[in-house]
Amino acid sequence: MRNNPIVPYILIMALGIALIFFLSLDGVEKQKEAAEGADGATTETADAEDGAALVQTCIGCHGQDLKGGMGPQIAGLDADRIVDVLENGIEGTPMTPGMKTGDEAKKIAEYISSLE
Numbered sequence: 001m002r003n004n005p006i007v008p009y010i011l012i013m014a015l016g017i018a019l020i021f022f023l024s025l026d027g028v029e030k031q032k033e034a035a036e037g038a039d040g041a042t043t044e045t046a047d048a049e050d051g052a053a054l055v056q057t058c059i060g061c062h063g064q065d066l067k068g069g070m071g072p073q074i075a076g077l078d079a080d081r082i083v084d085v086l087e088n089g090i091e092g093t094p095m096t097p098g099m100k101t102g103d104e105a106k107k108i109a110e111y112i113s114s115l116e
């Protein structure tokens, strides 16, 4: 193997692989930094999962405490009714179908119906 002419090529290839490896490690490190840098945003998204945060979009029409504004009072309403309205809407009103769906709709509904 000592005088095998292919050895230099193998060495160069090994160097290349090592280089790719270290460069990608560097990339992972940078990604982590970026993720940490965006921490505020990550936390906000997590908070938005909460009913209290999600209903911020309803407040404009239903009032600060959801007791009525341009839209009717919805605080304390039956959760099933709220989910129904969010998913299916009320025709001819600003409550368009699919305003919220699935888990998000349920969380909002539970939160709103738990209010006074």
Ligand code: HEC
Binding pocket: 054, 055, 057, 058, 059, 060, 061, 062, 070, 071, 072, 073, 074, 077, 081, 082, 085, 086, 090, 093, 094, 095, 099, 100, 108, 112
């Ligand atoms: C653009 C204004 C607007 C926004 C934003 C809005 N609503 Fe409404 N909503 C209305 C209006 C107006 C009505 C009354 C519709 C009608 O005449 O029946 C209504 C009706 C409802 C009803 C039916 C009330 C009842 O007594 O049956 C529910 C439930 C409801 N909204 C929930 C929500 C929730 C939850 C959100 C936030 C995700 C939301 N709305 C956001 C305007 C809005």
